[in-house]
Amino acid sequence: MENTNKNVSLPFFGIPRIAPYLKPFRRLLLTMVVCGLLGSVMDVGLPMLQRYALDHFIAGNTLDTLPGYITLFVCLILFASCMNFIACNGAMKTENQVNRDLRAAAFSHLQTLSFSYFNQNSVGYIHSRVMSDTGRIGSLVSWSLMDCVWHSTYLIGSLIVMLSINARLTLLVMLILPLIVILYSLFQGKLIRANRRIRELNSKITGDFNEGITGAKTIKTLVIEDKMAKDFLEDTAEIRKKSVSAARLRGAFAITMHLASSLALAIVLWQGGYIAASEVGTFALFMNYAQGMMEPVRWIVDAISDVITTQVNIERLTRLLGTKSDVTDTPEVEEKYGDSFNPKRENWEPIRGDIEFKDVSFRYPDGDEYVLEHFNLSIPFGSSIAIVGETGAGKSTLVNLVCRFFEPTEGQVLIDGRDARERSQLWLHSAIGYVLxxxxxxxxxxxxxxxxxxxxxxxxxxxxxxxxxxxxxxxxxxxxxxxxxxxxxxxxxxxxxxxxxxxxxxxxxxPRILVLDEATASVDTLTEQKIQAAMDTVIKGRTSLVIAHRLSTVRNADLILVVHNGKIVEQGTHGELIAAKGYYYRLYTRQYEDEATSSILA
Ligand SMILES: Nc1ncnc2c1ncn2[C@@H]1O[C@H](COP(=O)(O)OP(=O)(O)OP(=O)(O)O)[C@@H](O)[C@H]1O
Ligand SMILES: [Mg+2]
The missing domain is CATH 3.40.50.300 (P-loop containing nucleotide triphosphate hydrolases)
Incomplete structure (x- = not known):
């Protein structure tokens, strides 16, 4: 499993890494930001209009400029709505498209990774990289960005207006801001932790649920329904408990924020008494801004914390996108043969199907024991090779090397006389038929x-x-x-x-090369016999590698390789191996006796 928490502490550190995926949206992002900014400036302007109305129409007791005022008011509101609509629309588009692009990139990249990646990382882990990390990043570059733009514009704008009108009162109101930031940060840490715990529990419950369905048969046969149900109930009880305490926390938070904004209002009321009675509009303006300032602070803190928490998602996704396959084509090979998505088939040599192992030693990337050591074998085109041996002996490993799903640790696998690495994987795979x-x-x-x-x-x-x-x-x-x-x-x-x-x-x-890895292990004897009879036709004109447990099915192979503990211990035709009276002979006679006994009993 990849370590998920490495190198994630620097805020903003990951943003440049996803920059290439944002490049196509430069104009859209710019439009969003500009529109959001303008919309917010209008929002700042509205209390000023209100101030004018109070001072002019009500305190001044005149309606002379009313038509112009109403026109301006309506225009401003319409303009602000348009701006915010464009910004929201842009954010929605960006979110969805960044999401789609990142998912597509992750999915395509996964197609190029070698088997060992999938051996080392669970399906669930890969699934959340492709689905949830991309989602978090998409929402970061759209909504969190817009939240920052909208609310910081409003905050800065309203402070500027307030300062220009009454600096003393503004500074007093501003004293509340650090208090709110501190209070909010305190609550937010707790809320994030509570939500994270709920999410973890939720995914555990989903996992249990999944196992309960896919493993239903096993659960029944092991008679552990009781235990499974009890585990499930325990988890759901815990999630209920956590959800209730998270809800309580949210409630307490809402009340505290309310108190803080009331405090700001109280300051205005208290100090506002000094504002001249004729300036009732200014008084209302301060009330308006003081009340309106609390929400933006909260949103900005939220957006910043989104940036910080999403670093993990960016880090994990870019690590996936940056993972190099253990088996890759060199740039020269790619240049000539193309890659998986753009193959240059016109440059592909027709494949014949000669295979040669040249002094091949192999161990799995995460294993420390050699599965093959200094192995040599030449398989000319058209021959049928059978590979037999006990479970875990290394049979599948051998054919994985032919298919270049893994590459030799030392030595070479030659296809048509040339190292397989000199040509592209797709070239080879397009000539292989593999029944897993x-x-x-x-x-x-x-x-x-x-x-x-x-x-x-x-x-x-x-x-x-x-x-x-x-x-x-x-x-x-x-x-x-x-x-x-x-x-x-x-x-x-x-x-x-x-x-x-x-x-x-x-x-x-x-295919020119046919690999059958226990291809008929799960079919009944009669069907297997029918396939056996057709085998000559199936393998005609191909090089075939057949792995089989039932030795009676491989008697006609041109060459039988007997694998034991990762080594080829014997090789030859059926007749030769029987005559040698070695390991194969013992395996064969034992199986033969077993089969004879069971057919008599049947
Ligand atoms: N992806 C892997 N990573 C590490 N070790 C592996 C991997 N695949 C197989 N092995 C190890 O390599 C050895 C050979 O495995 P292989 O799959 O080739 O056996 P096999 O002969 O095909 O067995 P079976 O008859 O059960 O299919 C085993 O000891 C196995 O544990
Ligand atoms: Mg196998």
Whole structure:
């Protein structure tokens, strides 16, 4: 897990880092600021108009300038409303677009990261970077910015007007400001902590809820419904308690702020007595400003604290955006072959499918033990390689290296005689069909999933691919056939069915290199036998790497690699390995006996 709290103390420190994402909005931001400023200046002007009305029309007892006054008043209000509307509209646009841009950037960047990033960071963690951090940043550069503009303009403007009219009274009223800032900061710290705790509890409850649903079966079989429900109740009780005390805190805060602004009014009332009786307008003006000054202070403190707290979000998001993949193409390679989003297919050499491991040693980026050491192997195009061995032996690791999901710690993997790193990842991946040990389908229909393999596949090609791996029977069983929905992650299908569909999808892509990692581990024996019979057709014209636990399925491979504790302990054809009477022989005979026994019993 990434450390989330490093380097986050300097306020404003992170803003320059998101500046590139704000660049397209320079004009919009400027318009917002200018309009917000003008709107606020108008707000400052309104009490002055009121003062005029009181002094002129009421105290002066004349209505001579009334039409002009009313026109000016209405114009001012209309103008201020227009300005504020434009500013609000701009803020809304900026918030949404910055949000969208940051999300898109984060999502695209995630596509380029290697597997180890996803191994090291949980889905929940990545999810909140992409969804909630971007949201906080979007609202910072729109609403918090506008709050600062609106309220500091009002505060400064009203102070200037007040000072110009009665400096002594203004200075007295200003004495309240530090008090309010201090009071507010005190409360705000507490409120933030209380809200943070509520959010934490909330996400824990969401997590529990999620586990309660996704793990429903496991919960039932472990008979822990009772415990799960109790944990859940405890959490909800705590969140209720915290919410009530947060609400109390908010109440106390509102009352205190009210008292503080009353204090400002009291000062004006007390000292205002010295203002001449003819200046009733000035008196009202001071009352107006003194009362209106409290809210802006609060908003400004809020906006500043937003800037500070959002530093964490900026820091985490920019760290994600700045994370370099463990597997990257060099600039020269990118120049020639393009990147994932702009491939230069015209420069791609057609891939043949020769694979060679040259003195390869490998350990996982976060592991300290070598999974492979000084491994050499040449796999000419068209050959079928089987990889067998016990759980955790290193079989998947071996094919991950071929696919360049990881790169060798030392040594080279050659594709068509050249180091895989000399050409782009996309070039290699476009030639590989991989049926994963844990198959994944995308939500949508079976047809849509198959078309991910080859968007231009014809109806006949789809049917042929389905038939080849016996997935046609799966499709036939479904209510809407090939147009049936597979659910999120393919969850409406059984694991075996998912394997067959993803197998068909891989075939449809017509890859030069085919990797089957336990591709048929979850299908029944009969279906597996059918696939086995079709295997010759499936692997014809391709280099194939087949990982299998059931050794009877790999007897026909050109070469069998026996992996044990991360080392290739034996290699050869089935006949050779049986004759050698080594590790493979023992594995095979044991499995054979087991299978024979179970078939007799059946
Ligand atoms: N992403 C990873 N990071 C660190 N270590 C890993 C990672 N993936 C696998 N390993 C370790 O590497 C070793 C080989 O794992 P690998 O997945 O290659 O085994 P396997 O032979 O495919 O096993 P299985 O038959 O269960 O699929 C294991 O000890 C495993 O713990
Ligand atoms: Mg594996």
């Amino acid at each position: 040990q844990t198959p994944h389908l995308f939500s949508g229909t079976i047809r849509e999933n198959l078309l991910y393999g080859n968007p231009n596949a014809t109806e006949e090609e789809i049917e042929r691919a389905l038939k080849l791996v016996s997935a046609d029977e799966v499709v036939a069983r479904m209510e809407k056939g090939i147009d049936s929905d597979v659910g999120e992650g393919g969850d409406l299908l059984s694991t075996g069915e998912k394997q067959l569909i993803s197998f068909a999808r891989a075939i449809l892509a017509n």
